[in-house]
Amino acid sequence: MPILSLQSVSKSFGALTVTDDVSFDLAKGEALGIIGPNGAGKSTLFNLIAGNLRPDRGRVMLDGTDITADSAMRRCASGIGRSFQIPQPFGHLTVYENLLVAARFGGAIAAPDAPGHCMDILHRTGLAAVAEKKSGGLPLLQRKRLELARAMATAPRLILLDEIAGGLTEGECHELVATIRQIHAEGTAIIWIEHVLHALNAVVSRLMVLNFGKMLMIGAPDAVMASQEVREIYLGIEA
Amino acid sequence: MANLSFPSPRVLPALIGLLALAALMAVPAIAPRAVTQDLFGILTLLVLAMNWNMLAGFAGLVSVGQQAFVGIGAYVMFAAVILWGLDPLVGVLLGGLAAMAFAVPMAFFAFRLNGAYFAIGTWVVADIARLLAGQWKALGGGTGTSLPKGTTKDMFGVPLAKDLLHVSSAAAADAVTYWLALALALVMLVASYRFLRSRSGLGMQAIRDNEQAARSVGVDPLRLKALVFLLTAFGTGLCGALIFIQITRVTPDAAFSVQDWTAFVIFVVVIGGIGTLPGPIVGVIVFYLLQRLLADYGTVYLIVLGALGIVVMLFARSGLWGRFSALTGIDPFPLSHRPPAPLRVTASKASLI
Ligand SMILES: Nc1ncnc2c1ncn2[C@@H]1O[C@H](COP(=O)(O)OP(=O)(O)OP(=O)(O)O)[C@@H](O)[C@H]1O
Numbered sequence: 001m002p003i004l005s006l007q008s009v010s011k012s013f014g015a016l017t018v019t020d021d022v023s024f025d026l027a028k029g030e031a032l033g034i035i036g037p038n039g040a041g042k043s044t045l046f047n048l049i050a051g052n053l054r055p056d057r058g059r060v061m062l063d064g065t066d067i068t069a070d071s072a073m074r075r076c077a078s079g080i081g082r083s084f085q086i087p088q089p090f091g092h093l094t095v096y097e098n099l100l101v102a103a104r105f106g107g108a109i110a111a112p113d114a115p116g117h118c119m120d121i122l123h124r125t126g127l128a129a130v131a132e133k134k135s136g137g138l139p140l141l142q143r144k145r146l147e148l149a150r151a152m153a154t155a156p157r158l159i160l161l162d163e164i165a166g167g168l169t170e171g172e173c174h175e176l177v178a179t180i181r182q183i184h185a186e187g188t189a190i191i192w193i194e195h196v197l198h199a200l201n202a203v204v205s206r207l208m209v210l211n212f213g214k215m216l217m218i219g220a221p222d223a224v225m226a227s228q229e230v231r232e233i234y235l236g237i238e239a
Numbered sequence: 240m241a242n243l244s245f246p247s248p249r250v251l252p253a254l255i256g257l258l259a260l261a262a263l264m265a266v267p268a269i270a271p272r273a274v275t276q277d278l279f280g281i282l283t284l285l286v287l288a289m290n291w292n293m294l295a296g297f298a299g300l301v302s303v304g305q306q307a308f309v310g311i312g313a314y315v316m317f318a319a320v321i322l323w324g325l326d327p328l329v330g331v332l333l334g335g336l337a338a339m340a341f342a343v344p345m346a347f348f349a350f351r352l353n354g355a356y357f358a359i360g361t362w363v364v365a366d367i368a369r370l371l372a373g374q375w376k377a378l379g380g381g382t383g384t385s386l387p388k389g390t391t392k393d394m395f396g397v398p399l400a401k402d403l404l405h406v407s408s409a410a411a412a413d414a415v416t417y418w419l420a421l422a423l424a425l426v427m428l429v430a431s432y433r434f435l436r437s438r439s440g441l442g443m444q445a446i447r448d449n450e451q452a453a454r455s456v457g458v459d460p461l462r463l464k465a466l467v468f469l470l471t472a473f474g475t476g477l478c479g480a481l482i483f484i485q486i487t488r489v490t491p492d493a494a495f496s497v498q499d500w501t502a503f504v505i506f507v508v509v510i511g512g513i514g515t516l517p518g519p520i521v522g523v524i525v526f527y528l529l530q531r532l533l534a535d536y537g538t539v540y541l542i543v544l545g546a547l548g549i550v551v552m553l554f555a556r557s558g559l560w561g562r563f564s565a566l567t568g569i570d571p572f573p574l575s576h577r578p579p580a581p582l583r584v585t586a587s588k589a590s591l592i
């Protein structure tokens with residue numbers, strides 16, 4: 001049984017259809033990449049999966065159970081962890097406390113185990129040195145890392161990552177890929193929206209292309225990137 | 240070996256606190272009655288401020304309708320004494336409970352609103368409560384009513400305080416209400432501290448900072464906000480009832496005054512430091528001093544208060560206490576959760592992604 005299954009999911013904002021009849025399955029522990037031009041509806045798809053938005057039509061299934069009506073809070077407890085493309089830290093709390101909230105609530109991790117769990121993630125994401133800094137004062141790149149770290153702290157079985165590699169140096173990007181591969185190796189399913197294709201391809205086994213809310217293609221990264229249609233959409237970006 | 244940190248920064252404030260508490264408890268025995276009455280006013284304002292600080296400073300619920308709970312507390316206490324023949328202190332408890340009960344439908348309405356709309360919504364509901372109180376004919380309708388003479392003479396604890404302090408019944412009643420206000424302030428302080436340090440307190444601060452993100456890490460905003468709204472309504476209602484035992488006369492305008500029970504309270508919290516536990520204590524002291532200094536100047540007093548509030552909001556957003564704490568590093572009520580010490584040491588070795 002797939003861990004996640006979208007069945008004919010659609011969402012419109014007024015006259016603008018941002019998610020148009022999207023269906024796909026994600027196997028347990030699979031890593032899927034999503035690409036597509038700006039405004040294609042990638043982040044909206046995450047909002048639909050994580051429960052921040054409700055679809056107009058269609059169903060979202062987790063482990064074969066219909067979760068379409070579940071709140072974001074419930075879905076987090078059920079094992080979906082997400083990052084936000086525009087970082088949304090708890091600004092008055094420290095970096096460590098940001099993770100602690102995620103661990104104690106969404107992760108349902110007991111009080112004695114939570115500090116170790118959080119510090120482990122802070123080390124893995126390179127945030128340990130700023131653990132006691134107020135998250136509201138962090139520069140953008142560290143806020144993005146915090147998005148990843150906080151999603152990890154909810155102990156998810158499926159993690160949704162929204163453009164976390166932009167703006168990194170080559171070395172930093174390498175480290176990020178290593179971190180995400182490790183998350184994957186531990187059995188967590190991943191959906192990663194990313195414009196940095198070489199980073200994405202180092203992690204995912206399938207690639208989905210979104211354009212104007214429609215799923216244009218889904219399949220092996222090589223085959224997807226070789227397709228004429230995708231090359232046309234990406235001409236400006238890849239060249 | 241987990242806790243090898245120096246004890247002195249924690250012990251000194253605790254010692255000062257205990258001494259201050261002992262001195263405050265002794266006030267009715269050693270100081271003139273006017274001092275007890277003044278301090279009663281300060282302590283009850285502090286309780287109101289701590290409640291509002293929990294709402295606005297820690298839960299992000301900027302209510303401008305707290306006078307609803309003060310007024311309901313006061314009116315139900317009066318009803319308990321005049322209509323039902325109960326002890327005023329039983330009336331205080333009933334007043335608190337009634338305020339909490341009223342908070343349920345109020346939350347049902349106001350929680351549908353956000354930000355400024357929430358503030359205005361709470362104000363509107365409070366004003367409806369004021370109008371309803373004016374319809375309570377048995378308690379004097381729009382002109383209000385007074386506690387029967389000698390009500391507090393037989394109040395629970397007053398005969399005892401009278402024997403203990405060798406004073407008149409009136410002074411003994413002052414002492415009893417004063418001690419209750421002191422106890423309320425203390426309970427409020429300790430309970431706030433413990434709540435904020437708890438899992439729920441952490442979740443609440445996450446909601447305040449970003450409700451959408453809080454939901455996405457598994458926090459239930461509605462449950463936690465409702466909890467805080469109801470509990471602070473209870474505390475505010477208790478305090479309101481207690482205040483009106485002292486005033487002995489209730490009218491809808493006085494009991495549901497947005498200026499006395501919300502505007503001044505907001506000023507106190509903002510000046511002292513919103514979102515900090517000592518903030519309201521500092522704010523209430525500053526407020527009292529200003530009141531004493533400027534009491535003879537009428538409206539000038541309000542203008543100075545407003546101007547000071549604006550200056551603090553512009554140039555010291557964390558308030559006087561926040562500024563002081565940031566400069567000196569002193570914080571007797573540390574709310575932050577610190578990473579485990581052994582791991583903290585290795586932090587510098589962390590790799591970069
Ligand atoms: N809450 C909303 N209300 C109205 N329109 C919205 C809303 N959220 C997104 N949109 C619109 O939906 C479209 C898709 O947005 P979305 O953020 O999903 O795109 P995206 O693929 O993530 O783009 P990017 O690569 O820039 O992040 C855009 O045109 C956006 O303006």
Ligand SMILES: [Mg+2]
Nearest residue numbers: 042043044085
């Ligand atoms: Mg996006």
